Amino acid sequence: MNGKNLMMHGPSGNGKTVACKNLFQELQEETDGIEVLYINCWQKNTSFKIMSDMADQLGFKFTHNLKTDELFKLVKQKINKGSAVFCFDEADKIEDFDFLYMLLEEIYRKSIILITNYHQWLINLDPRIKSRLTPDTLEFKSYSMDEIDGILRERISYAFFENVWQEDAVKLIVQKAYGVSDIRAGLYLLKESALIAESSSSKRIGTDHARKAIEKLVEFTIKNSADLEDETRFILTVVKKNPSLKMGELFKLYEKEGGKSVYKTFTRKIAKLAENKFVTLERAIGGSEGNTTIVNYLSTASKKEEKKLTDF
DSSP states (O other): OOOOOEEEEOOTTSSHHHHHHHHHHHHHHHOSSEEEEEEETTTOOSHHHHHHHHHHHTTOOSOTTOOHHHHHHHHHHHHTTSEEEEEEETGGGOSOOHHHHHHHHHOSSEEEEEEESOGGGGGGSOHHHHHHHOOEEEEOOOOOHHHHHHHHHHHHHHHSOTTOBOHHHHHHHHHHHHHHTOHHHHHHHHHHHHHHHHHTTOSSBOHHHHHHHHHHHHHHHHHHHTOOOHHHHHHHHHHHHSTTEEHHHHHHHHHHTTOOSOHHHHHHHHHHHHHTTSEEEEEEOOSTTOSEEEEEEOTTSOHHHHHHHTTO
């Protein structure tokens, strides 16, 4: 008998992946006969790559010369002897969904978990797959200031001696992590502040160390989130000149200005820009044209980010 399928969605850095991995750990520790397969679709974004990764996780060797359907035959033969739970993290990065159709049709006892930052991603899924998947949805909302404060203080209690941190330094890091809506930024700042304090032979971690860590965080974030090739940078320029347009309207303007990507590639690059906080996506439900996505340039982006973007 199949279990339920689930789509987990919400902003980056709020525990979706950790929750899924903890679930998988419990399944491995407390049950027999259930295979758990976690796939990071940022890295494995095609049916072939996904099937190859699954075969590897299931212990099959020397599969590099096999085709997608041959890999799936191996996966199916092993999994159908029992049950399986699949997790596809960063599902919005997947380029083709043949693998998902295969799993839904030919794996007997399974549950499928899809993790994405974007609730609207499911709406745009192929209807043939969506009708077979029919997932429940679970939203992971951004942490509140109090929640971030509690999490970071708990980590401090585990990792540092008592009274090593100055209170103002902790508050500074909590505020920064809340401002970027990413608990991982807070964890990075704790570690980096400690390293900066250590390098200056300081026995306490103060606001000066936290501020230096925050400067490094800005550089680190920009370097990674704005690592945009020419085409993505061009798309951002189109968005900036034409804010608050529907995705389809924006794509037509992009084509008029010389854009060469197909619509699917265009939307994927828009999603990357949204994930890295250069644009925002707003789902408009209903209306004469049905459900649509409104794309806006994130005007609150810092001047430093804008300058860095033009430097690539």
